[in-house]
Each structure stands twice: as structure tokens, then as C-alpha cells.
Amino acid sequence: MNSDSLNKEMMVIPITQTVLFPESNAQIRVSHDLARQLKQRIEKGETMAVALSAKEGFDADHVDTDNLFSMGTLIFFDSLISRRGHDILYAKVHSRVAVESVRTDHRTTEDAIIARVVPAKEHIDIDPGDQDRMLAYIKEIAYEISAHFKGSESYIKDIEKINSIQGILGYLMPNIPVSVKEKQHLLEMDSLKQKGIAFMDMLLQHKESITLQIEMAQKFSDQANKNYRKAFLKEQLKNIQEELNEDDPDHNPEGKGKKDYAHLIKAANMPEDVEQTALDELEKLNEQGQGSHEINIIKNYLDLLVALPWAATEETDIDIKDASGLLDAHHYGQEKIKERIIQHLSVMKLKKEKQGSILLLVGPPGTGKTSLGKGIAEALQREYVRISLGGVRDEAEIRGHRRTYVGALPGRIIQGMKKAGKKNPVFVLDEVDKLVSAFHGDPSSALLEVLDPEQNNTFSDHYLEVPYDLSDVFFVATANDKSSIPAPLLDRMEVIELSGYTADEKFHIGKDFLMKLVLEAHGIETHQLEIDDNAFRTIIDKYTLEAGVRALRGQLAKVARVASQRIVSGDTELPFQVSCDMLEDILGRPVIRHDMAQEKNQPGVVTGLAWTPMGGEILFIEATHMPGTGKLTLTGRLGDVMKESAAISLSLFRSRLAFTLPDFEFDKKDLHIHIPAGSLPKDGPSAGAAMFAAITSLIMGRKIDPKLAMTGEITLRGHVLPVGGIKEKVLAARRAGIRKILLPRENEKDLKDIPDNVKEELEFKTIDTVEDLIKETLGLELPKPEALMLGTLKLFPASGGTFFRI
Known part of the structure; x- marks a missing residue:
């Protein structure tokens, strides 16, 4: 045409x-x-x-x-x-x-x-011979595809009659599953060669797709047949076994292989409503036909119901003296904590109708919180159950999954009660401060019902679906930091705080408790390894930095491993004795460096006291000034609270002392405060007093005794408020060579926790205001705030009496 x-x-x-x-x-x-x-x-x-x-x-x-x-x-x-x-x-x-x-x-x-x-223009850019070869190759691919389908003989005959590339393309293209856009692109190609190559690519992809689908279908069919055959044979085998044992009392004396759930339900002493629920489930089980997928679900549920302890457990009389002895055997030191637990047990002894309790032990890692729970269980002669809640982010971990889900399980609380087998175990909830809220729900909210004495007598587990009484359980929760525990949950528990161990306490714990465990773990007899007392104290001071004793046990294990090698090789005489000069060869170089009090301080340098999860530390506050515009610079990775303390200190100094320094132009000086160990984040209000003293020392050009350390929060009114961690801070000051410590007056009561031998080596002064602080550090007496309203005042040394000139 x-x-x-x-x-x-x-x-x-x-x-x-x-x-x-x-x-x-x-x-x-x-x-x-x-x-x-x-x-x-x-x-x-x-x-x-x-x-x-x-x-x-x-x-x-x-x-x-x-x-x-x-x-x-x-x-x-x-x-x-x-x-x-x-x-x-x-x-x-x-x-x-x-x-x-x-x-x-x-x-x-x-x-x-x-x-x-x-x-449309047609570009024939391939000679007849190549056209024939391309056509033959396309037909060969089409034959391979057709071989996968039954009844394709007529289709193959039609293909054999085609003698042009355009013709076979028009015949096959309707059956190629590609988009209209791709087909249109192929139609619009002018080059016959490019069109043929593109069509072959489509055809090969179609062939690979069909081959893959057929392989997958075949595998699925084989697996389905295999599963069906396996299920059928299992069912047949089950029927044969039941028929063979049905009338044979020797092989099946009491229904062996088949549980008598009716008898188990009656024997479980369930409450009436729970027993009725179990009987309803049993009736539903009996109605299930052969091969029903619900049989195993119902059986698992009934197994849980009959395994849980429902009947009240008869309480053994609590022997307070024995309980005290057991706690002493488990723990050295922590006398106040053990005394508090004994008091709690005494209340339980008197108030017998309510045996459940909820305690929260808060303290640094390695201070024995979990083992205290185990000691309580031994003292009460109860079963001991422990679960770890660290990193739990799913509410179902506490309340369980609903039985409608595949693989549903009861929550950890109900699983723990099943494991205990008694209704009144000591149940330890470890790391309760490390629960995580996520899109799965808030597990800490689910714990509210568990740890509420007014609610936990009808605890609801999603899997159990019937109320369970937890009121007889003695719950002991542990945490490293109570600040991360939600307030409603914290309110339901009685908090007992554990402080870190002193060096002396660590020494006795290591000698009397840890060494026995380490030697037993390494197969060493007590007469084969000896560590002298000086070496022991050096390990504590220079190779561990912690409030507890976990790292100490690790270092002792290193010593035991070296001793084991020497004993086995016969390279040493027994006992293998470890002294201070051998520690570097065994443990390496000391890894702990504690700051020590300086022999001299320049103006602007003050020693503060800090609390860390691993114990106390001294903290140097350094201040300097330079020409500028009145800017305050803070360095040392300080948190928001410490930054606020620095700003308060500067404002307080200017409001109280600036009038005595007419030559110091604050708007032309920049002030820089730095706290060393800049790689470590620091925060808290207790450095306020030290920052105020550092600014005062710097601007007035007076040095502060390097053997004096201080702690306390300050306010804009000049009050010094109490802070925490006094015991750890005092122990750190003693270790660093401090001789005098300034404390807020309200912290004086905390000195009762300090060992007597430590208090004998230190001088303590209590302060109420920054006027007291400056008097103790610089020997100056400040005027009262109301006197500042009278006019310009000049300051005189306190040693010569207090004189103010208007």
C-alpha cells in the first residue's frame, strides 16, 4: 500500500x-x-x-x-x-x-x-541470513516456553508457519506480560535489528519468570503433599496406639499418655470461678474433632491452669535471729540495710494475715541487691524466683499475649509463679529502672497492678483471662537509679537505698566472701593461693573503680587464672603467694587514677566533692578571668544544673562582694570556669558552693587551702542547701588526702553513716550561708544582706574583728 x-x-x-x-x-x-x-x-x-x-x-x-x-x-x-x-x-x-x-x-x-x-519509516538494518537466524532463535525460545504448558501443539504449529520477524513478533507479543508502555516502545522502533534484540530480551525474561514460577509451585506442592502425608500418618499412628492400649491395663494402668484434666482441675484447689472456666475449656476440648487446630491451644491453657499454685501456702514461722544470721552470711557491711530488712520481717511475723510485701532496693551495680533478695528468700524459707526486666519494651512481657495470637504465652509474672509452684515466693524483679516504653505499650504501667497491694489480689494476665492473687508474694525490685522509674510505680514500693562499699568493706568482702567463690570456680584449694593484705588493698584501690565488688571479683579471677597456670605447670612452690610488686605482671598497669589533693593552690582553684555511680570523687573547680565584655564561659562537659550553679555563683558574688572591689570592672572582664576530666559529663547542684568559692578566691586574689574540700547547693539568697551522696564524697576526700570538709548544716545527720575510723582522720565544718563559706575558706566575714542597703561598705579581715565603714 x-x-x-x-x-x-x-x-x-x-x-x-x-x-x-x-x-x-x-x-x-x-x-x-x-x-x-x-x-x-x-x-x-x-x-x-x-x-x-x-x-x-x-x-x-x-x-x-x-x-x-x-x-x-x-x-x-x-x-x-x-x-x-x-x-x-x-x-x-x-x-x-x-x-x-x-x-x-x-x-x-x-x-x-x-x-x-x-x-512509518522502516529501517531494515539486518541482512536476510541474520534475519533467519534471529527468527530461528526466537522460535526456539517460544518452543521452550510452550513445553511447560499442556495442549500447546497447535500453538507450536502456528509458530512454525511464520517466516518473518515482524510476523512472529505480532503473533507472540499479545502473550508477553509487559506493560503497554514497553510494548508501545517496541512498536515505535524503526530499526528491525534493535526491535528483534529487544523482543528477544522480553521473551527471555518471560521464560525465566515462567521457569521460576513453575519451580516454586512444584516445591510448594511437594511440601504440601509431604506435610499432608506426615499429618495423616501421625493421626493414623495415634489412632492405632489408642486402640492397642485401650483394653490393656498393663500398658495403660491409669490412662498413660492421656491427662485426666477433670481430676487435675479438682486437685488444683482453684477458686470457684476459675474452676468453672477450666471445666468450660475442658468441655470445649472434648467437643473438638480429630485434627482440630484448637486442641493444642486448649491443652496448653489447661496445663497452665492446673500447674499454677492456687491454694494458700502454709507460712513457716519467721525466726528473726536465724534470718539475721543468714543475711550476715550473705553480706558484709550494709548494716543499716540489713537492719531495715529485719524490721520488715519482724512486721511480717506480727502481721500474719498479710504476708506479701513490695521493696525496692536502689544502689550502684555490684552492691548485692539481687543476692539480698535471695537472702530474704532463705530467711523466710520461701521459693526464690527472679526475672530481669532490663530492656523489656513490650507490655505483653508483663501481662502476656491474648490466646487468639499464634504462639501466645502468659506474661513473665505468671510464668514465674508457675515456676515457683508456691503462692508466696520471694519474687525478684531485676533492673526495674531499665524498662523501655515503645509502640508495643508501656511495661512499667503494666507493673502498676503487679506492685499495688490494693490491686494485685486480682491480677489480670491476658493469656490467663482469670484473676490471679499475687497478694502473698514478697516482691523485691532492684534498680540502679530511681529517678528513671515513673512516679506512680515508685510510689507503690518501699524504697531502701544501698550505698557503695568503703575500701575497708571491700577488703573484708573480698577476703571473706569473694576469694572462696573465685577459688572454687577455678578449682584451687585455699592452701594453694594466698594474696597478702597490701596486695589486696592495692587491687581495690588501683585496679577497680566501682561502688560494688563486681570488678573486684573479676580482678581476683585474673589472679586465680595465673595461679592455676603456675600450679598446673609446677613452676611455683605452694602456696602461690601474691604481693604488691607482682600485681603489675599479673594484672598489668594500674588502670585507675584518683585525683589527689594538691600541695599548693593558686587563687581561683577549689576542691569540690562529687558523687558517681562508682563511688565518690574529688573535683577541681578552676576559674580565671581575662579582658573581655563580661561574658561567662563554662567548660568541662557541664550539665544544665551545673551551668545554672555557675550563673548563680557569679550573680551572688556580684550582689554580695562587688562593692568591695571598686577597681574590678566586671563589664570589661570575661570569666572562665573549667572542671577537669573534660571528656566526662558532669551535672548536679552540689558544686554550687565550690563554684562560688572559686569565683571569690579568683577575684579577691586569695588562695584556698588545698586540703579543704566542700559540697553544697547554693541559692540566690545565699543559703547553702543539703545534697546527697555524703558517705561516698567523704570517703573520696579521705582517699585523696583531704583534711577538712565543709558540708551544709542539714547534712550533719548523714555523718552517722561514716565509719568512725574515717571520721577520726577528718575535720568537718557545717555551713548555712555563703557568709559561713567565705569565713571558713578565706577567713573573711561578709556583711549581712540587709547591710548592703545602707551604702558602700569596705571589708576587713575577720581576724581583726568585723568592721564596716559606710
């Missing part, structure tokens, strides 16, 4: 969801409206139309020429057959055409799309 025959307007037939290719036969589904237009044109003698594929979003009811591709194919009508709801146009696809213009004809009853087209 030449270009002249195409040089006229022709009707456009929109094609949806596919693309027609030359040298193929097409069956085009058309609407009744379009079919009427075609019949009218066929009656007028028209035999051709243009098939243009529609882009995505084409609406046949609302014709939009912008949604049609600009290249299509010329088709010749064969026949038009009417069907219910639509018509089928049979046509022969002739060649590619390019659209020059397209419009909508509104003159007809139904809008028609009219286009003017020209033949």
Missing part, C-alpha cells in the same frame, strides 16, 4: 491495555456506540482504520485525544460480531503508521476520533 492511499483522514479505534503489531490478526473489543460508527463506515465502503493504543487513564466514555499514542497500526476489517454488552471486531493488522493530526468529529451522533496518518 502506497502513501497516497493513506493520505486521507481515517477513523481511529482506541486500543486499551495492549498494542497491535503488524502482520498479525486481531480481535478488538469495541463498545456498541463504536460498533455503530464502524457499521456506518463499512456500509459506505470503508475497509481501513487506525488502531492507536491508549495511555494510562484513558476513559472510553469521555474521548480525549491527548491520551492516545502518536504511532499505531493500520488495520483492515474482516467482520464485526455482536455480543451481549459489547462487540468484537475481527481485523488484520497491516503496518505501522504515524499520526500527523488527530481530532474529534462532533458531527456524528457519537463523537468519533479522526486522524490523518502517514506510513
Whole structure:
């Protein structure tokens, strides 16, 4: 067909969801409206139309020429057959055409799309021999694909008759599952070589996809058959075993292999409502047919119900003396803590109707919180259960999963009660401060019911679905820091705080307790290894930095390993004796460096006291000034509270002492405060007094005794408020060579916790205000705040009496 025959307007037939290719036969589904237009044109003698594929979003009811591709194919009508709801146009696809213009004809009853087209250029860039080889390869791939499908013989015969690349492309393309956009891109290619290569790529991808689907289907079918066969054989085996043992009393004297749940439920001494729930579940179990998936779910639930302790446990009389002896055997020191626990046990002895309790032990790592719980269990002669809550982020860990979920389990509380087998165990909840809230829920909120004496007698577990009484349980929670525990949960527990061990306490714990454990763990007899007392104290002071004794046990284990090697090799005489000069060879260089009091301090340097989770430390506050604009600079990784203390100290100094320094221009000086060990974050209010003293010492040019240390929070009114961690701070001061300590007056009561031998070596002074602070550090007496309203004052040394000049 030449270009002249195409040089006229022709009707456009929109094609949806596919693309027609030359040298193929097409069956085009058309609407009744379009079919009427075609019949009218066929009656007028028209035999051709243009098939243009529609882009995505084409609406046949609302014709939009912008949604049609600009290249299509010329088709010749064969026949038009009417069907219910639509018509089928049979046509022969002739060649590619390019659209020059397209419009909508509104003159007809139904809008028609009219286009003017020209033949598309064809670029035959492959010689006949290569065309034949490409055609043969395409046919070979098509045969391999057809081999996977039954009844494809006629399809293969049709392929064998095709003798051109265009023809086989038109015949196979409708069956290739690629998008309309990809098919249109293939149609618009002018190069026969590129078109053939692109088509082969599509065909190969289709082949790989079919092969993969068939392999997956085959594997699934094989596995399904295997599972079905396995399940069928198991069921048959079960029926055979039941039939063989049914009438044989020797093999099945009491229903061996089958639990008598009715008897177990009666024997469990459940409350009436719980027993009725169990009987209902048993009835449901008996109604299940063979192979029901609910059988195992119901059995697991009944197993839990009959295994839980429901009946009240008879309490043994608490022997307070024996309990005190057991606690002493488990722990050295911590006398106040043990005394507090004994008091609690004494209350339990008197108040017998309520045996449950809820304690929270708070203290640094390694101070024996968990083992105290175990000691309480031994003292009460109760079962001991422990669960760790560190990192738990799912509420279901506490309350359990609902039985509707696959793999549902009861919560850790109910699992612990099942493990205990008694209704009144000592239940340790470790790391309660490390619970994590997440999208799974808030586990700390779920613990509110567990640890509330007013609610835990009807604790609700999602898996159990019946109330369970936890009121007889002695709960012991442990935490390193109570500040991270939500206030409602903290309010439900009685808090007992454990402080760190002193060096002397660590020495006795190591000698009397840890060494026995370490020697036993390494298979060493007590007469085979000896560590002298000086070496022991050196290990504590220079190789461990902790409030507890966990790291100490690790260092002793290193010594034991070296001793084990020497004993086995026979390189040493027994006992293997460890002295101070051997520690560096065994443990390496000392890893702990404690700051020590300086021999001299320049103005602006003050020694403060700090509390850390690993014990106390001294802290140097350093201040200096330089020309500037009155800016305050703070360094040393200080937290917000310490930054506020520095700002308060500067404001307080200017309000109290600036009048005595008329030559010091604050708006022309920058003040810099630094706290060494800058890599470590620091925060807390107790450095306020030391910061005020450092600023005062710097600006007034007076030195402060390097053997004096202080702690306390200050206010803008000049008051010195009490702080915590006094015991740890005092012990750190003693270790650092401090001789005098300034404390807030309200902290004087905390000195009762300090060992007598430590108090004998130190001098303590208590202060109420910054006036007291300056008097003790610089030997100056400040005027009272009300005196500042009278006029300009001059300051005189306290040693000569207090004189103020207006």
C-alpha cells in the first residue's frame, strides 16, 4: 500500500491495555456506540482504520485525544460480531503508521476520533541470513516456553508457519506480560535489528519468570503433599496406639499418655470461678474433632491452669535471729540495710494475715541487691524466683499475649509463679529502672497492678483471662537509679537505698566472701593461693573503680587464672603467694587514677566533692578571668544544673562582694570556669558552693587551702542547701588526702553513716550561708544582706574583728 492511499483522514479505534503489531490478526473489543460508527463506515465502503493504543487513564466514555499514542497500526476489517454488552471486531493488522493530526468529529451522533496518518519509516538494518537466524532463535525460545504448558501443539504449529520477524513478533507479543508502555516502545522502533534484540530480551525474561514460577509451585506442592502425608500418618499412628492400649491395663494402668484434666482441675484447689472456666475449656476440648487446630491451644491453657499454685501456702514461722544470721552470711557491711530488712520481717511475723510485701532496693551495680533478695528468700524459707526486666519494651512481657495470637504465652509474672509452684515466693524483679516504653505499650504501667497491694489480689494476665492473687508474694525490685522509674510505680514500693562499699568493706568482702567463690570456680584449694593484705588493698584501690565488688571479683579471677597456670605447670612452690610488686605482671598497669589533693593552690582553684555511680570523687573547680565584655564561659562537659550553679555563683558574688572591689570592672572582664576530666559529663547542684568559692578566691586574689574540700547547693539568697551522696564524697576526700570538709548544716545527720575510723582522720565544718563559706575558706566575714542597703561598705579581715565603714 502506497502513501497516497493513506493520505486521507481515517477513523481511529482506541486500543486499551495492549498494542497491535503488524502482520498479525486481531480481535478488538469495541463498545456498541463504536460498533455503530464502524457499521456506518463499512456500509459506505470503508475497509481501513487506525488502531492507536491508549495511555494510562484513558476513559472510553469521555474521548480525549491527548491520551492516545502518536504511532499505531493500520488495520483492515474482516467482520464485526455482536455480543451481549459489547462487540468484537475481527481485523488484520497491516503496518505501522504515524499520526500527523488527530481530532474529534462532533458531527456524528457519537463523537468519533479522526486522524490523518502517514506510513512509518522502516529501517531494515539486518541482512536476510541474520534475519533467519534471529527468527530461528526466537522460535526456539517460544518452543521452550510452550513445553511447560499442556495442549500447546497447535500453538507450536502456528509458530512454525511464520517466516518473518515482524510476523512472529505480532503473533507472540499479545502473550508477553509487559506493560503497554514497553510494548508501545517496541512498536515505535524503526530499526528491525534493535526491535528483534529487544523482543528477544522480553521473551527471555518471560521464560525465566515462567521457569521460576513453575519451580516454586512444584516445591510448594511437594511440601504440601509431604506435610499432608506426615499429618495423616501421625493421626493414623495415634489412632492405632489408642486402640492397642485401650483394653490393656498393663500398658495403660491409669490412662498413660492421656491427662485426666477433670481430676487435675479438682486437685488444683482453684477458686470457684476459675474452676468453672477450666471445666468450660475442658468441655470445649472434648467437643473438638480429630485434627482440630484448637486442641493444642486448649491443652496448653489447661496445663497452665492446673500447674499454677492456687491454694494458700502454709507460712513457716519467721525466726528473726536465724534470718539475721543468714543475711550476715550473705553480706558484709550494709548494716543499716540489713537492719531495715529485719524490721520488715519482724512486721511480717506480727502481721500474719498479710504476708506479701513490695521493696525496692536502689544502689550502684555490684552492691548485692539481687543476692539480698535471695537472702530474704532463705530467711523466710520461701521459693526464690527472679526475672530481669532490663530492656523489656513490650507490655505483653508483663501481662502476656491474648490466646487468639499464634504462639501466645502468659506474661513473665505468671510464668514465674508457675515456676515457683508456691503462692508466696520471694519474687525478684531485676533492673526495674531499665524498662523501655515503645509502640508495643508501656511495661512499667503494666507493673502498676503487679506492685499495688490494693490491686494485685486480682491480677489480670491476658493469656490467663482469670484473676490471679499475687497478694502473698514478697516482691523485691532492684534498680540502679530511681529517678528513671515513673512516679506512680515508685510510689507503690518501699524504697531502701544501698550505698557503695568503703575500701575497708571491700577488703573484708573480698577476703571473706569473694576469694572462696573465685577459688572454687577455678578449682584451687585455699592452701594453694594466698594474696597478702597490701596486695589486696592495692587491687581495690588501683585496679577497680566501682561502688560494688563486681570488678573486684573479676580482678581476683585474673589472679586465680595465673595461679592455676603456675600450679598446673609446677613452676611455683605452694602456696602461690601474691604481693604488691607482682600485681603489675599479673594484672598489668594500674588502670585507675584518683585525683589527689594538691600541695599548693593558686587563687581561683577549689576542691569540690562529687558523687558517681562508682563511688565518690574529688573535683577541681578552676576559674580565671581575662579582658573581655563580661561574658561567662563554662567548660568541662557541664550539665544544665551545673551551668545554672555557675550563673548563680557569679550573680551572688556580684550582689554580695562587688562593692568591695571598686577597681574590678566586671563589664570589661570575661570569666572562665573549667572542671577537669573534660571528656566526662558532669551535672548536679552540689558544686554550687565550690563554684562560688572559686569565683571569690579568683577575684579577691586569695588562695584556698588545698586540703579543704566542700559540697553544697547554693541559692540566690545565699543559703547553702543539703545534697546527697555524703558517705561516698567523704570517703573520696579521705582517699585523696583531704583534711577538712565543709558540708551544709542539714547534712550533719548523714555523718552517722561514716565509719568512725574515717571520721577520726577528718575535720568537718557545717555551713548555712555563703557568709559561713567565705569565713571558713578565706577567713573573711561578709556583711549581712540587709547591710548592703545602707551604702558602700569596705571589708576587713575577720581576724581583726568585723568592721564596716559606710
